[in-house]
Amino acid sequence: METQPHDNLHHAPVSSSDADNLHSDAVTEISNHRDTEVKSDVSKDEVIRILQAIASTGRFWHDWDNLKSMLSFQLKQVLSEYPEAKTTSEQQCASLGESYSDLVNKLDEELTCFIDGPPFTLQRVCEILLDAKNIYPNLSKLALALEKNLLVTSTMAISTDPYPQDPVQEPDDHEKASENQQQQSDGAQNGAEPLVADNDEVMVEADVGDDMTIETEVFEDAKSSEQDSEPNANNA
Incomplete structure (x- = not known):
């Protein structure tokens, strides 16, 4: 009785380069999955409220890795709202000096390269991301402002103060009545x-x-x- 060669029972050998590619793809997939998990835990409105709290107080209360993902998400969202994001590569290079995708990747890397904590310019970064279209009419000026605030080395420590419940809440009727009384007194x-x-x-x-x-x-x-x-x- 003839037996099949053992070589036929094994898969083709995997080269080191193929193994590296598979590992890289696996790491990318895991990283994307983690980003998706972070984003799914916090709604877009909650991200806005968190950035508003930072912009109004100059402090932060959340884990830096989670906050970094929120900032990265908001950064890409804001950049995509500019008309330059929808132009051709040639037009982007003419107006931005580089392609839109390269610009986004560069700014995102400058943000995510902070490991121990956010840059000390975090408050200004949040202010820009919350009202970018009203502050900077075109993408090139916005990119310069963000890059200026991200090319720093000093970082911030997480705040131990109580987290503000609603930093941008409109005054209620009682506060408005008190304000009217104060105006009348003045x-x-x-x-x-x-x-x-x-x-x-x-x-x-x-x-x-x-x-x-x-x-x-x-x-x-x-x-x-x-x-x-x-x-x-x-x-x-």
């Missing part, structure tokens, strides 16, 4: 007349109406007396 101190309540305005208008009625009646009585005296003067 106006009175400066010599300005304070605002009058609606009921008081109605009463004032009623008083003025009564006075006008009385004056009208007096005027009509006086006019009637003059007309009565005129025939007597003619007869005389």
